[in-house]
Amino acid sequence: MHKSAAAEISSYLKHGDYSVAVRRILDLCLDSGVDDLIKKAINWSREYHAHEKADPGKALPQNFIDTAENLLAEATKPETGTWQNYQLVSAEKISKTYSKGNFSLKPISISINTGNVLGIVGENGNGKTTLLRCVAGQLALDNGEIKYHLLKDPDSYAIKNHIAFIPQRIPKWYGMLKDNLHFSAAIAGIYGDKNDLMVDFMLERLNLSSYAHLTWSQISSGYRTRFEIARILLQKPRLLILDEPLANLDINAQQTILTDLIFMAKGSHNPMGIMLSSQQLHEVEKVADTVLFIRQGECLYKSNDKEGKITSNAVEFETTAARETIIDLFGEDNIELQFNGGFYTIISSQLSAQQIIGRMIEGQVPVTYFRDITYSTKRFF
Amino acid sequence: MNKRLLVPRFLQELDDKLLRNKPGTWAARTHLVIYFAFLFALLTAAFCYFVFFDAKQDSNIVSWNVFVGLIAFIGFVFWLIFLLRFNVFKRYGNRFAIDSLKDFSLYFIAIGAMTGVCFVPSAVETYRANQQFGNEEIVNDINELNVSACKLEYGLLPFTWEPDTFRVVPKLPNSPVNEETTVVVETDTVLSEEPGDVTYKYELIDTADLRIKIMGADSLLKINDTMYVFYDCPDYTFVSSYAADEYTTAKLLSSVDIYYNTIKNYVQPDRTALLKRMEEFRVKYAVSSPYEYGDFYDNNEKARYDNKIRKKYDLSRISNGIDNVVMKKYDWVKNWDDYLRVFYYITLVFTLLVFIFRHSTVKTFFLSVLTGVLLSIITALIMAVSYSRGSSVLSFMIFYYAVFIVLALSIFGVRVRKAVQGIGLNLFVFMTAFIPWIFVALNKDMKEPRSYVEGLTFKPINWSLYFLLAEIAGTVILLILVHTLFKKLYRRWYAAPEE
Numbered sequence: 001m002h003k004s005a006a007a008e009i010s011s012y013l014k015h016g017d018y019s020v021a022v023r024r025i026l027d028l029c030l031d032s033g034v035d036d037l038i039k040k041a042i043n044w045s046r047e048y049h050a051h052e053k054a055d056p057g058k059a060l061p062q063n064f065i066d067t068a069e070n071l072l073a074e075a076t077k078p079e080t081g082t083w084q085n086y087q088l089v090s091a092e093k094i095s096k097t098y099s100k101g102n103f104s105l106k107p108i109s110i111s112i113n114t115g116n117v118l119g120i121v122g123e124n125g126n127g128k129t130t131l132l133r134c135v136a137g138q139l140a141l142d143n144g145e146i147k148y149h150l151l152k153d154p155d156s157y158a159i160k161n162h163i164a165f166i167p168q169r170i171p172k173w174y175g176m177l178k179d180n181l182h183f184s185a186a187i188a189g190i191y192g193d194k195n196d197l198m199v200d201f202m203l204e205r206l207n208l209s210s211y212a213h214l215t216w217s218q219i220s221s222g223y224r225t226r227f228e229i230a231r232i233l234l235q236k237p238r239l240l241i242l243d244e245p246l247a248n249l250d251i252n253a254q255q256t257i258l259t260d261l262i263f264m265a266k267g268s269h270n271p272m273g274i275m276l277s278s279q280q281l282h283e284v285e286k287v288a289d290t291v292l293f294i295r296q297g298e299c300l301y302k303s304n305d306k307e308g309k310i311t312s313n314a315v316e317f318e319t320t321a322a323r324e325t326i327i328d329l330f331g332e333d334n335i336e337l338q339f340n341g342g343f344y345t346i347i348s349s350q351l352s353a354q355q356i357i358g359r360m361i362e363g364q365v366p367v368t369y370f371r372d373i374t375y376s377t378k379r380f381f
Numbered sequence: 382m383n384k385r386l387l388v389p390r391f392l393q394e395l396d397d398k399l400l401r402n403k404p405g406t407w408a409a410r411t412h413l414v415i416y417f418a419f420l421f422a423l424l425t426a427a428f429c430y431f432v433f434f435d436a437k438q439d440s441n442i443v444s445w446n447v448f449v450g451l452i453a454f455i456g457f458v459f460w461l462i463f464l465l466r467f468n469v470f471k472r473y474g475n476r477f478a479i480d481s482l483k484d485f486s487l488y489f490i491a492i493g494a495m496t497g498v499c500f501v502p503s504a505v506e507t508y509r510a511n512q513q514f515g516n517e518e519i520v521n522d523i524n525e526l527n528v529s530a531c532k533l534e535y536g537l538l539p540f541t542w543e544p545d546t547f548r549v550v551p552k553l554p555n556s557p558v559n560e561e562t563t564v565v566v567e568t569d570t571v572l573s574e575e576p577g578d579v580t581y582k583y584e585l586i587d588t589a590d591l592r593i594k595i596m597g598a599d600s601l602l603k604i605n606d607t608m609y610v611f612y613d614c615p616d617y618t619f620v621s622s623y624a625a626d627e628y629t630t631a632k633l634l635s636s637v638d639i640y641y642n643t644i645k646n647y648v649q650p651d652r653t654a655l656l657k658r659m660e661e662f663r664v665k666y667a668v669s670s671p672y673e674y675g676d677f678y679d680n681n682e683k684a685r686y687d688n689k690i691r692k693k694y695d696l697s698r699i700s701n702g703i704d705n706v707v708m709k710k711y712d713w714v715k716n717w718d719d720y721l722r723v724f725y726y727i728t729l730v731f732t733l734l735v736f737i738f739r740h741s742t743v744k745t746f747f748l749s750v751l752t753g754v755l756l757s758i759i760t761a762l763i764m765a766v767s768y769s770r771g772s773s774v775l776s777f778m779i780f781y782y783a784v785f786i787v788l789a790l791s792i793f794g795v796r797v798r799k800a801v802q803g804i805g806l807n808l809f810v811f812m813t814a815f816i817p818w819i820f821v822a823l824n825k826d827m828k829e830p831r832s833y834v835e836g837l838t839f840k841p842i843n844w845s846l847y848f849l850l851a852e853i854a855g856t857v858i859l860l861i862l863v864h865t866l867f868k869k870l871y872r873r874w875y876a877a878p879e880e
Contacts, residue, residue, distance in 0.1 A: 137878055138878055156873070157875075182400050186407075192402055
């Protein structure tokens with residue numbers, strides 16, 4: 001695993017994708033479990049960020065690349081901390097009805113392993129947060145059962161110690177941001193120099209070092225989300241549950257945070273499962289192993305169960321061409337064409353996505369946006 | 382390193398170390414509270430040291446205590462704000478077996494430090510009084526003042542010892558008896574009486590009263606086995622201070638001492654020297670008091686000579702000053718147990734509130750406070766309507782406590798967090814330390830009426846000892862339950878899922 005990661009990182013370095021290379025090398029050094037190596041990686045990452053801040057776009061000095069290669073070589077040397085896949089949580093037909101109000105979460109079954117990402121999508125007020133809070137042990141179940149496979153006869157405190165839940169509205173932090181991180185690491189049993197090391201690592205890993213001495217009111221909502229993720233990761237949860245984590249992030253940060261979480265979930269330092277809800281369908285679908293679509297408390301679609309259920313292909317696209325031009329191009333019987341005011345959606349049981357875009361190119365239809373949504377929950381919206 | 386105002390480097394380093402190694406201890410901020418309480422205590426002590434420069438002045442220590450107490454309370458609120466920030470328990474962090482007890486102790490120490498500051502003005506006042514006036518010095522000065530006044534005003538002094546005659550009987554009659562008897566007065570018994578037969582009225586007393594009277598008698602004449610004449614020496618102590626000689630080797634001279642040492646064998650004094658000395662005492666001690674009503678003018682002989690002498694030498698103002706000094710000097714020696722109780726109970730109550738607050742939701746905490754207040758009002762109403770005795774209040778409290786125990790223990794049986802159980806648990810925790818005391822008070826309240834019925838055959842009970850034992854037992858039980866039961870109940874209740 002280390003060797004394939006090393007090859008991937010070498011490729012990033014070779015092609016100048018330094019930002020992702022820095023993050024991946026940090027992960028690799030953390031997985032090695034060698035403190036000195038982690039320290040070196042942190043210092044090297046600081047150099048990179050300082051350079052980027054001072055001279056953005058300017059070529060990095062050769063010694064930076066040399067250090068990267070040395071770190072890579074050292075991090076891949078010890079085959080310590082091999083990643084293992086095991087079941088973390090399974091929920092069997094869990095349901096919940098609120099005593100006040102008429103909303104019900106219908107029976108849902110899920111299972112999450114280490115390294116798994118379970119995405120939950122759906123419109124507002126349809127039960128995403130309820131499901132997440134049930135799994136996090138925050139809401140009592142009406143029916144069904146949740147098993148936390150790594151815990152033996154756990155009480156509620158042990159479950160909440162085992163699982164981290166980041167709500168959509170993150171509670172305010174008080175005091176200096178870095179103190180909060182040290183505190184979170186310490187309550188998870190990371191003491192002394194290791195505490196300093198892990199906090200420095202997390203700050204560098206999420207590129208937050210330059211904000212560490214600020215307070216909550218001095219940072220933007222996007223950075224608040226990132227600090228909350230850093231804090232939670234320091235507590236080494238086995239299951240990370242995030243409710244709409246992308247809501248406050250810009251488009252670049254959304255992708256970065258998601259990929260960072262996946263890399264860390266799959267790392268041997270603290271292999272964990274991730275469960276997240278989001279309205280950013282495409283971003284979630286890109287990283288999730290399983291996607292649940294929930295409407296009115298009921299799971300309408302689970303991406304793992306797609307066999308046998310999807311009988312037609314679907315694409316969405318944006319064009320300046322008239323509706324008649326598109327119908328003429330495909331023939332009215334071959335497709336179902338819908339327009340939501342912004343995008344056109346074509347559903348066809350005969351044509352694949354490649355065939356549809358091929359025809360549009362042949363017919364010289366101007367296309368500014370195209371996406372295959374055959375297996376996407378987008379088609380349910 | 383996060384720099385804090387007024388925090389020295391070593392403390393900052395300790396703070397950083399605790400943050401990284403002992404998050405629970407760090408979050409309690411006890412180390413910072415102790416430091417700032419110490420700084421504030423030093424500042425208060427320095428300020429008070431200069432303000433309390435004259436120990437003979439009236440004490441305004443209550444105002445000082447209130448003032449310092451208010452500042453300490455502001456400090457407490459400030460500390461609470463810091464406590465809200467970090468809580469290992471509410472973050473579901475790693476907890477060790479001793480953590481609950483440790484947290485409780487840390488809160489107690491922090492609140493104790495803040496409460497302790499409130500006693501600084503009083504302590505400085507006592508220190509200053511002791512610094513300015515020696516124990517023996519006060520006693521010697523009082524004696525010298527009284528003797529000098531007697532020497533200077535010998536001509537005004539009365540010499541007749543007032544007699545009081547009693548006949549001892551085994552059992553007192555229901556109605557008072559006033560009979561007359563003739564006693565023989567011997568030479569040297571008193572100055573005022575010529576030897577011979579004198580007729581006195583007597584009163585009946587029992588042997589218990591006789592013992593008490595003998596202990597306080599200036600002079601006693603036993604006529605026969607049942608007949609006694611007690612003589613009261615005239616008062617020659619124009620200046621006296623209660624218990625001024627309780628902790629000294631020198632003792633205050635009584636009127637009898639002065640009578641035998643000075644008056645009986647009177648020698649003409651050096652008036653000029655004595656007057657100079659009296660003026661020195663006036664400068665040293667005389668102080669006006671806002672509670673002074675002026676000298677009394679009465680027609681009886683004692684009032685006449687007493688007032689004249691007091692007025693002439695400003696002895697009332699001198700007495701004020703001496704009383705103030707003595708009160709300040711022995712305040713801590715005499716009242717340390719009261720101070721300790723005030724300190725302990727203020728600290729304990731606030732510690733319990735903080736401990737409960739740190740282990741329950743904000744909503745449940747305030748509902749618990751509200752429940753406590755409502756139950757107090759309801760109980761008071763029931764008491765008022767039913768004209769109940771004190772034991773009824775205590776019984777009600779024990780009943781409430783039993784209900785709280787049931788509610789709290791029901792937490793073990795359910796899997797959902799309910800506010801009513803949290804309220805029960807909070808009040809269970811709060812009342813535990815006081816329950817042994819309540820039981821003793823109830824016991825006392827039930828037994829005391831019997832003592833009136835049984836009269837002298839009732840063996841008196843040392844209730845203060847029982848109350849002290851109850852206080853100690855309450856604390857010990859509280860600490861044991863914090864370590865064994867309360868932490869489990871809070872862990873189970875707080876972390877349970879919501880409905």
